[in-house]
Amino acid sequence: MDFRFFPNEIELDAWTIIIGLMGLMFIIQIFYFVFVYLRLAKYKEKQMGVHEGKPVSVVIAARNELKNLEKNLPIILSQDYSEYQVVVVNDRSWDSSDDYLREMAEKHSHLHVITIQDSPLYQHGKKMAVTLGVKGAKHDILLFTDADCTPSSDQWVREMVRGYDSNEIVLGFSPYIKKKGILNWFIRFDGVQIALQYLSYALAGVPYMGVGRNMSYKKDLFYKSNGFKKHYHIQSGDDDLFVNSVANKDNVRIRLNNDAITCTQPKMTLKDWWWQKKRHFSSSGMYKMKHKILLSLYPISLLLMLALGLVSLFGVWKWVAISMIFLRITTQLLIFRPIYKKLGASELLVLTPIFELIFLIVNPMIHISNAFVKPNKWA
Numbered sequence: 537m538d539f540r541f542f543p544n545e546i547e548l549d550a551w552t553i554i555i556g557l558m559g560l561m562f563i564i565q566i567f568y569f570v571f572v573y574l575r576l577a578k579y580k581e582k583q584m585g586v587h588e589g590k591p592v593s594v595v596i597a598a599r600n601e602l603k604n605l606e607k608n609l610p611i612i613l614s615q616d617y618s619e620y621q622v623v624v625v626n627d628r629s630w631d632s633s634d635d636y637l638r639e640m641a642e643k644h645s646h647l648h649v650i651t652i653q654d655s656p657l658y659q660h661g662k663k664m665a666v667t668l669g670v671k672g673a674k675h676d677i678l679l680f681t682d683a684d685c686t687p688s689s690d691q692w693v694r695e696m697v698r699g700y701d702s703n704e705i706v707l708g709f710s711p712y713i714k715k716k717g718i719l720n721w722f723i724r725f726d727g728v729q730i731a732l733q734y735l736s737y738a739l740a741g742v743p744y745m746g747v748g749r750n751m752s753y754k755k756d757l758f759y760k761s762n763g764f765k766k767h768y769h770i771q772s773g774d775d776d777l778f779v780n781s782v783a784n785k786d787n788v789r790i791r792l793n794n795d796a797i798t799c800t801q802p803k804m805t806l807k808d809w810w811w812q813k814k815r816h817f818s819s820s821g822m823y824k825m826k827h828k829i830l831l832s833l834y835p836i837s838l839l840l841m842l843a844l845g846l847v848s849l850f851g852v853w854k855w856v857a858i859s860m861i862f863l864r865i866t867t868q869l870l871i872f873r874p875i876y877k878k879l880g881a882s883e884l885l886v887l888t889p890i891f892e893l894i895f896l897i898v899n900p901m902i903h904i905s906n907a908f909v910k911p912n913k914w915a
Contacts, residue, residue, distance in 0.1 A: 551851035554844055561841035562860045568834050569871050575739040576732065577874045581793050587700035592620040592693055593673030593755075594681065597665035597774075601683035602631045604801070608686050613644050617693040622647045623672050624683075627665040628654040648672055663764045663774045666748075670758050679752045680775070685710060685798040695796035696752050704757045704787040705779065707738055708750035711880060712802040721884065723802045723809055725891045728881045732872070733831070735792070741785035744827040748775030750798040757782060773819035780823050792878055813902050839896055865889055 594612060598605060605624070612622055626633050626649060637649045650672050652665060670678060679696055681687075699706035712727045714720065734745045758778075767777045779788075803809040823831070841864070848857035869885060876885045884891075 551848070551853050554851065555848055555853040555856055558841055558844035558848060558857060558860060561837045561844065562864060564833065564837040565841060565864050566867060569867050572740050573732065573736045573871050573875065576736040576878070577871050579735075579739060579790075579792070579878070581791070586702075587677060587697050588694065589618055590677060590697070591675035592617065592677045592679055592697055593675040594620060594622045594679045594693065595625070595666065595669040595673055596623065596681060596683055597625045597627060597662050597669055598629070598633065598683040599627045599662075599665070600629045600631045600633065602629075602633045602636055604683040605633060605636060608683060609640060609647075611687055611690070612681070612692075613640070613647060614690055615687070615693045616690040617697075619675075620646065620693055621674055623650065623669045624648075625650045625652065625665040625669040625672070627652045627662070630654070648674075661771045663768055666774045667763055670755060670763070673755060676755045677752065678755055678758070680748050680750070681710075681798050682749050682800070684801040685749045686713075686800075688797045688799060689795045691795040692798065695793045696750070696791055698793075699752070699789045699791040699796075701789070702786075703789045704754045705743070705746070705783055705789070706752040707735065707743070707746040707779070707788060707790045708752070708796055708798070709735070709792055709879065710747055710749035710798045710800050713799050715802065719804075719806060719809070720802055721887065722891065722894075724881060725884050725887065726813075726895065727800075727802075728876065728879050728884060729892075729895070731879060732875055735790050736875075737830070738783075738788050738790050742827070742830065743783035743785070743788040744780050744823060744831070745776035746779040746783075749800050750796075751775060751779070753778075753782075757787075767819070767822055770819050770822060772815045773822065776816075777819050777822055780827065794880075797880075810902070814906055817899075817902050818906055835896055835899070838892070842893075 596609075596612075609622075609624070622644075624637055624647065626637055634651060637647075637651075641647045641649050650668050652668065666680075677697060677700070679693060687693075696706055696708055699708075709731050710727075711731070712720070712724045714724065730747075734743070734747075737744055761778075761782045764774060764778060766781055767773050770777065803812055820828070820831075842861070845857045845861050848854055851857075869888065872888060873882075873885055876882050
């Protein structure tokens with residue numbers, strides 16, 4: 537009596553198709569590791585510095601950020617750089633930011649404060665504040681950060697400007713500060729994965745985003761591309777959508793020097809982080825089609841590979857499936873290891889396979905929730 541679930545011919549054909557599809561997904565995954573992420577793993581910082589010493593305007597848009605301004609503005613005003621200006625746009629704050637900024641401006645001649653008064657007749661998002669900051673900047677090289685970001689040293693301005701040669705955009709890194717708790721590990725991992733992606737894609741000649749917590753571009757680029765006009769109706773996107781619309785393989789460089797980073801305060805509750813992610817994801821639907829395809833293919837191919845691998849465990853090719861999953865994880869960890877070291881997150885490496893699985897579920901949930909409830913906070 538034959539106790540096999542399928543007759544031999546049907547069994548072999550069905551399992552061969554399944555393992556073949558899994559193999560295709562495996563190849564796609566390896567392609568991303570070798571042709572995209574390996575570039576960042578092998579990346580070595582170049583000290584170009586063609587524009588080093590040229591005047592710079594640091595632009596900060598802030599709303600009700602008194603505590604963060606008190607902590608970080610003195611560090612930004614004390615950078616070791618010959619000629620730079622700090623422009624703070626105080627956007628309708630109802631805390632004591634205005635008093636503090638006025639006091640600091642009296643002490644520091646290179647601080648320029650722009651205040652937007654609250655009005656019940658007019659509401660706007662962060663893009664208006666950033667636009668006014670750009671217009672108020674007197675220098676061509678613009679360097680952006682947020683009030684809750686702390687430069688890693690007094691060399692931050694100098695190191696970011698060293699990213700310029702003939703390019704118009706410099707993308708920096710802004711990790712979340714390490715704190716206690718699983719949520720912090722979760723948020724920091726997410727930040728590292730986002731940085732790993734946009735920095736690797738930039739090196740691969742397909743730049744698609746940057747983070748406003750630490751990035752720079754030329755004032756002339758802002759004006760000739762009409763600023764945020766193309767996506768002004770989207771609440772977020774003063775950083776990623778702008779870069780997505782103006783960046784190309786020739787006009788972008790990255791900076792990963794330890795002195796070129798700004799450290800960001802992470803959200804302290806899951807709810808706050810969830811809404812932050814909703815705001816970020818609300819702009820990704822406006823990315824260029826090629827970017828949306830490239831960014832979607834990686835998680836989709838991984839999800840399909842794992843699903844097909846799970847099915848294959850009950851078939852004749854189970855050891856082939858196990859081998860592919862093992863090889864995929866090994867390749868990922870080997871390539872990500874030097875990247876995580878560059879990003880100062882080596883302790884997160886071993887958690888990558890676990891957290892990656894979690895985000896395969898969480899990220900689609902956030903996208904789906906945005907279809908029903910739009911984020912509407914200042915961002």
